[in-house]
Amino acid sequence: MSPEEIIRQREQNSDIPFEGIDQDIKAATAAAKEASQPLIASVGYKAISLEDLPSEGKFYPRNSEISIRSAQNQEIRHYSTIEESDPYDVNDKIGIVVEKSAKLKVGPTQASWKDVTTEDRMFLFFAIRDLTFPEPEQQISMNLGCNRSCMGTPGSWNEKVVINNQEFGYYELPENLMKWYSEEERCLKFEHPVLGGTFRLYAPTVGVTKVLNDYTRRLMQENKAIDKSFYKVAPYIIKDWRGLDENKIMHEHQENLKWGTDKLATVEALVDKFKFGMKTDVTRKCGKCGVEVSAPITFPGGFKSLFVVSSAIGDLLGE
Numbered sequence: 001m002s003p004e005e006i007i008r009q010r011e012q013n014s015d016i017p018f019e020g021i022d023q024d025i026k027a028a029t030a031a032a033k034e035a036s037q038p039l040i041a042s043v044g045y046k047a048i049s050l051e052d053l054p055s056e057g058k059f060y061p062r063n064s065e066i067s068i069r070s071a072q073n074q075e076i077r078h079y080s081t082i083e084e085s086d087p088y089d090v091n092d093k094i095g096i097v098v099e100k101s102a103k104l105k106v107g108p109t110q111a112s113w114k115d116v117t118t119e120d121r122m123f124l125f126f127a128i129r130d131l132t133f134p135e136p137e138q139q140i141s142m143n144l145g146c147n148r149s150c151m152g153t154p155g156s157w158n159e160k161v162v163i164n165n166q167e168f169g170y171y172e173l174p175e176n177l178m179k180w181y182s183e184e185e186r187c188l189k190f191e192h193p194v195l196g197g198t199f200r201l202y203a204p205t206v207g208v209t210k211v212l213n214d215y216t217r218r219l220m221q222e223n224k225a226i227d228k229s230f231y232k233v234a235p236y237i238i239k240d241w242r243g244l245d246e247n248k249i250m251h252e253h254q255e256n257l258k259w260g261t262d263k264l265a266t267v268e269a270l271v272d273k274f275k276f277g278m279k280t281d282v283t284r285k286c287g288k289c290g291v292e293v294s295a296p297i298t299f300p301g302g303f304k305s306l307f308v309v310s311s312a313i314g315d316l317l318g319e
């Protein structure tokens with residue numbers, strides 16, 4: 001299919017909100033080249049069922065496909081330079097693993113990894129890890145213990161919990177929020193006369209979040225004031241990372257400043273509820289007293305240890 005045909009098909013098929021996915025001709029040309037080879041058949045790629053994602057695929061165009069492969073040496077080497085103490089760097093390095101090893105496709109078109117929602121990205125990151133290191137001895141685990149004096153013996157119960165995608169809890173999209181979900185527009189579409197009619201909230205994507213993070217990071221370095229209210233809601237009100245630059249951010253900010261306090265407070269509260277990502281705690285029932293025990297998920301050895309093959313160094317040094 002030629003780029004022109006793809007564009008014509010996009011225009012005809014109003015079911016697919018293509019405008020949010022890919023508009024430039026270059027992408028269409030690349031897609032035309034690849035259209036004859038189904039994505040899933042690509043060597044080493046494994047399809048991810050969209051329903052398994054934290055987003056359940058609800059915020060991607062209907063005919064989206066996501067697939068992953070195991071991380072290659074080059075990405076692992078790059079990842080191993082991660083600076084644990086710098087959250088921006090941790091975020092970037094996680095992003096690179098997902099960028100290199102995950103593919104998003106909409107119909108015949110190769111979309112960008114930047115269209116993946118931030119919450120799904122973490123899921124994909126751990127799915128890629130499981131695929132890269134399938135051996136049980138490379139699983140990451142943590143200890144969870146009961147601190148109560150259960151059955152008269154304090155701290156006597158503890159369990160080794162393997163940390164992987166099956167183990168993470170994920171927030172479910174709240175029903176009272178999802179009643180505003182627009183199947184057609186793949187976002188939340190609210191109506192309220194007092195708040196000025198219709199407004200939309202989008203699931204934050206990797207691309208939008210990255211542009212905003214880079215910008216606020218620069219503001220901080222320059223000791224400039226940051227409007228926290230705006231940057232809290234910005235990833236949810238800006239639909240697309242394409243064309244998002246400093247001017248566009250400033251324009252969105254100006255629009256946001258015109259909101260009444262009612263609308264700002266409402267949107268901030270909605271954004272707090274619009275969570276479907278990973279829970280950062282792991283929970284178990286104590287095997288002795290039955291009480292629920294939970295602890296924040298930690299990775300022994302930090303984020304770095306997630307993509308470093310540690311068994312060889314263990315063998316050599318007996319650690």
Ligand SMILES: [Zn+2]
Pocket residue numbers: 146147148149150157286287288289290291
């Ligand atoms: Zn107990």
